[in-house]
Amino acid sequence: MTIDHETRFAVHPAAAAAMDTEELRRHFLIQDLFHPGRIRLCYTHYDRMIVGGAVPTAEELALEAIRPNGTPSFLERRELVLVHVGGGTGQVRVGAETHALEARDMLYVGLGQEVALRSLDAADPARFYLLSAPAHKPLPTRPIPHAAAKRLDLGSRATANERSIFQYTTTIETCQIVVGLTRLAEGSVWNTMPAHVHDRRMEAYLYFELAEEARVFHLMGEPAQTRHIVMAEGEAVVSPPWSIHSGCGTSAYSFVWAMAGDNVDYTDMDPAPLKDMR
Ligand SMILES: O=C[C@H](O)[C@@H](O)CC(=O)C(=O)O
Numbered sequence: 500m501t502i503d504h505e506t507r508f509a510v511h512p513a514a515a516a517a518m519d520t521e522e523l524r525r526h527f528l529i530q531d532l533f534h535p536g537r538i539r540l541c542y543t544h545y546d547r548m549i550v551g552g553a554v555p556t557a558e559e560l561a562l563e564a565i566r567p568n569g570t571p572s573f574l575e576r577r578e579l580v581l582v583h584v585g586g587g588t589g590q591v592r593v594g595a596e597t598h599a600l601e602a603r604d605m606l607y608v609g610l611g612q613e614v615a616l617r618s619l620d621a622a623d624p625a626r627f628y629l630l631s632a633p634a635h636k637p638l639p640t641r642p643i644p645h646a647a648a649k650r651l652d653l654g655s656r657a658t659a660n661e662r663s664i665f666q667y668t669t670t671i672e673t674c675q676i677v678v679g680l681t682r683l684a685e686g687s688v689w690n691t692m693p694a695h696v697h698d699r700r701m702e703a704y705l706y707f708e709l710a711e712e713a714r715v716f717h718l719m720g721e722p723a724q725t726r727h728i729v730m731a732e733g734e735a736v737v738s739p740p741w742s743i744h745s746g747c748g749t750s751a752y753s754f755v756w757a758m759a760g761d762n763v764d765y766t767d768m769d770p771a772p773l774k775d776m777r
């Protein structure tokens with residue numbers, strides 16, 4: 500077995516408000532997702548979203564069921580999104596078909612499929628970011644290359660939040676995953692400010708394309724009880740439905756955002772006005 504997994508339980512907002520730095524990190528921060536030759540998964544109890552990383556080297560890595568699935572195969576009752584977040588060309592085998600992924604390309608895989616991951620060059624392995632949530636029907640496998648994503652340019656240099664949002668799932672049908680990638684322009688450091696919450700959907704962020712010595716101060720918590728988690732390249736964070744999810748970097752970066760829950764409406768957010776934030 501080349502899969503490591505851990506479980507995260509859901510946290511009440513009052514409990515989170517009482518946590519110190521180490522406790523916050525233990526419950527919400529996900530580190531070490533990208534380990535050569537392994538698939539590493541974090542099974543969360545936020546909408547049962549699985550957040551993972553995979554770095555195939557010489558061997559193909561099969562995405563096999565883990566004990567928390569309780570099913571014979573991983574995608575027996577789930578859907579999957581893979582995003583290429585670094586390294587050389589990655590190959591995803593879905594049944595008899597193989598899809599090649601380059602930097603920032605996304606692949607959607609529907610319920611019931613068998614998936615295996617490879618790197619074209621073991622010396623320059625692909626880094627795959629994985630997201631999986633329960634699904635209610637099989638949907639076709641759909642590659643969305645980065646260039647085919649729906650792009651929205653937002654923010655400004657004056658507010659240090661000039662960025663492009665690339666929506667991967669607006670043109671395809673998914674059961675419940677909504678996913679995209681946001682890239683900050685050079686000199687811009689703020690994401691998702693003003694912030695928002697969406698009780699209908701949890702969200703997870705993976706920060707990447709961040710310089711090794713740089714950090715993102717990720718903001719979480721209820722709008723009137725904010726906390727921060729200092730994050731490095733390749734680290735993910737879970738945002739409970741009651742929490743804002745915003746960040747300020749010491750330089751520009753990219754992040755993959757992904758949601759699962761009661762609707763797939765990207766625009767359905769409740770603003771957290773700055774005047775109410777504490
Ligand atoms: O619910 C949506 C998510 O929080 C992100 O899409 C926000 C984001 O990428 C940004 O503003 O930079």
Ligand SMILES: [Zn+2]
Nearest residue numbers: 695697702744
């Ligand atoms: Zn959000």
